[in-house]
Amino acid sequence: MSDSLSDALAALEAEVRAACAAARDDNELRQTAARYLGVSGTLTRLLKRIPELPGPERKPFGQRVNAAKVAAEACVAQAHARLRAEARERELARPAADVTLPGRRRKVGRRHPIQRVLEEVVDTFVGLGFDVAEGPEAELSVNNFDRLGFPADHPAMDMHDSFFVADLDAAARVLLRTHTSTVQVREMLSHPPPVRVVAPGAVYRRDDDVTHSPMFFQLEGLLVDEGVTLSQLRGVLEAFLGRLLGEGVKTRFRASYFPFVEPGAELDVGCLLCRGEDASCRVCKGTGWLEILGCGMVDPVVFSNVGYDPERYTGFAFGMGIDRLAMLRYRVPDIRLLYENDPRFLASV
Ligand SMILES: [Zn+2]
Known part of the structure; x- marks a missing residue:
């Protein structure tokens, strides 16, 4: 592998490190990772060119580019950990409650x-x-009607006028x-x-x-x-x-x-x-x-x-x-x- 190619890859690695270190949030870090490691990222495209090279150059080139890719992935992971730690610190630094805010009035109910x-x-x-x-609200039909002298054909005893709960034989019939x-x-x-x-x-x-x-x-x-x-x-x-x-x-x-x-x-x-x-x-x-x-x-x-x-x-x-x-x-x-x-x-x- 030529020295110039080796220098170029070293420069690329340095570029990735700098970009990861500069990422200020998850979104920027995602864009950086995509730029080098994504489907059409720089390192991915270099790996795709291996088959075009003359036979003897393929292996050393492939190894070098893969090493650069592994280093780039490590940089991204490190930056991700850094961002998480920063977010946690910001969270902890925030005051727990602003005691100077006015209180919320509790609504007091009253009887219906x-x-x-x-x-x-x-x-x-x-x-x-x-x-x-x-x-009880669920009552025997006999207490609701018969013992009060309701005639058997009184309309209130009809299903359409009352809520029957259990329509058993006459002695055990239950309604609301x-x-x-x-x-x-x-x-x-x-x-x-x-x-x-x-x-x-x-x-x-x-x-x-x-x-x-x-x-x-x-x-x-x-x-x-x-x-x-x-x-x-x-x-x-x-x-x-x-x-x-x-x-x-x-x-x-x-x-x-x-x-x-x-x-x-x-x-x-x-x-x-x-x-x-x-x-x-x-x-x-x-x-x-x-x-x-x-x-x-x-x-x-x-x-x-x-x-x-x-x-x-x-x-x-x-x-x-x-x-x-x-x-x-x-x-x-x-x-x-x-x-x-x-x-x-x-x-x-
Ligand atoms: Zn009036």
């Missing part, structure tokens, strides 16, 4: 409007002497309870009279529009004793509404039909927004009244179904939608807002 109203309603009835009772009256049945089955309970909780029906949600919250109450009268029902509910909405709130009873009570009534309160003075009021639709709850005297059939003596005991029951009370209280136009968990809405009520 339904929960707030529910607790307030429960507190009010506890103040009137009621106990709180709870029961459609009302909390099931808790009253359980209370009466497990306690002799007198009974004085309210049962709050989630109930389920196949409804979904601006005023109905497939899951919603109810509170039902039951009072059973000897000599319970309709006027006592009225007195308890008026006391309840007075405490919840303020003394002097107007109320009226309207005869209505509900399963398992006879007679049944709906209780309206005077419109909280317009006080009956605005014919265009959207909350009461100009009637001056808002439907708040259903109530009535417990049908003696129910007492027979749970083993109470219907000749000796009378009682009253009432039920209200907590969602509806929350909508009225917080002026919520669409019930679905209460269940979408949008923080913008929840922060506004």
